[in-house]
Amino acid sequence: MIKLSQPQIPESAISRVGDILRSGQLVHGEECLAFEKELAEYLGAKHVLVVSNGTAALHVALLSLGVGQGDAVIVPDFTFTATANIVEMTGAKAVIVDVESSSYNMCPKLLEERIVSWQGPEKLKAIMPVLEFGNPKNLKLYRAIADKYNLKLIEDAACALGASDGDAKVGTVGDFGCFSFHPRKTLTTGEGGAIVTNDDTLHKKAMLFRNHGMERSDKGIEFKSIGLNYRLTNFQAAIGRAILPELNDWITKRRALANRYTDLLSPIVAQGLITLPNIVDGHSVQTYMIVLSQRFERIEVIKALRAKKVESNLGAQSMSSLNLFNHSRNIENSFVEGSYLYTHGLALPLHEGMSNDDVEFVVNELSVALYGL
Known part of the structure; x- marks a missing residue:
């Protein structure tokens, strides 16, 4: 059978995972921190946070931008359902815009028409385009449209790690970029994902949402906000680190x-x-x-x-x-x-x-x- 997709896991990753399993240091730790640093360097981004899956990345991004009840977020019609699902799970409404027939990405013309004609009752707060199947087309244009209408931009770049729009790596143009490391993706950690931002304040908010609202300091653990458990494990990060150079x-x-x-x-x-x-x-x-x-x-x-x-x-x-x-x-x-x-x-x-x-x-x-x- 010629498979639709086949994860390629280097032997070095398998060996390293064995070492981590034997060590007992399984949860989010040094491997995750190293993976975040290497991903940030690869993307040319200021901050990367690894998380448990791509949907978790989208959820944390939406929460960090304050999206919730009474808000609306524009999403493309053609995508995996997680894109619209997670908007609705925050209490906001997913507002659908059709896509282009050739790129499969959200149509910029229809996007702008939807923004201009918006009458609520929700507040239109963000655009969440999907870079479908790794296609970067229109990414910088989405940023320009978001800026024109004072909207936030979240890149659903689940499929698009390594893609670029001109000199800009996908994931670095929006207020947040969100990746998935599912087995169908080119870089996989089994399950897993990452959040990218160049904004220090958004990075701090996302860190809290990812890990129970906890912050470590000289005083020990302090709970700064309500949060979730969306951490990646050390052994998953080791797989990602082995694949990234390839x-x-x-x-x-x-x-x-x-x-x-x-x-x-x-x-x-x-x-x-x-x-x-x-x-x-x-x-x-x-x-x-x-x-x-x-x-x-x-x-x-x-x-x-x-x-x-x-x-x-x-x-x-x-x-x-x-x-x-x-x-x-x-x-x-x-x-x-x-x-x-x-x-x-x-x-x-x-x-x-x-x-x-x-x-x-x-x-x-x-x-x-x-x-x-």
Whole structure:
């Protein structure tokens, strides 16, 4: 089976995890502090906090910005449901904006229209764009729009560690950047995530929310605020530290595989059977998702590929299609692109352990499946 995704864990990480397990120092500690420092250096950021998962990173960012009851946060239609879920869990409302058909990212034009036409009753407080599948397109534009309308910007960069928009690393443009280290991500710690900020005050708030509101001083432990337990473990951090030096090379390999897909799939595109993602400069290519034409039922394509030992799946969900965020600010709008990507997007296998031969096999079997359906 050619897997959709396959975590690559270096032997050095496995050995180091064994050392940590034998030491008994399992919880958040020196490995986490070292990982935070190395991530900050890699990103060119002032502060990094590692946390238990990507959703926790988003939650801490929202809480640190004071988002809650009576507020609204703009999110894209096409994303994993955690993006909108966590906004609603704070008591705020997730306000949906449709995405672009080629980048799969939030449409800046529709974003600005939604801001200008906003009438509440909630206070519009932040924009939370997703850099879908590692695509950095529009990131600096989102920052400019946020600044223009005095809104906060949280980058949901769950899939995008290592991506960049020009000279800016994804995760460093917003008030906060949030990453996931889930096994589907290029850098994985099993579960895990990170919060990035260049703001000292926000960093201090986030530290408190991450760890029960506790602060250590010469007086011992003091509880400064209500908080949560979103810490990463030492042995997870050790895995991340071992992978980080490999990340840029792995992204280069992913981009080469994605370009190979694009070349080999061009005859199917010419037949009008699929469209392809736009792999832009700085893209980290966490997932390669094509979009099927209306004539296909995606589940039938998935079954046909699975029969040939090729794993494929949907790319992400459409927030407007889930019937979970049906307050009036959303149901009065249409979300053509996001809903279509949800029903017809097909993620193909892509990971740094693949070869060009693997890509050719996937494309051949996809061709057979599409022409046979």
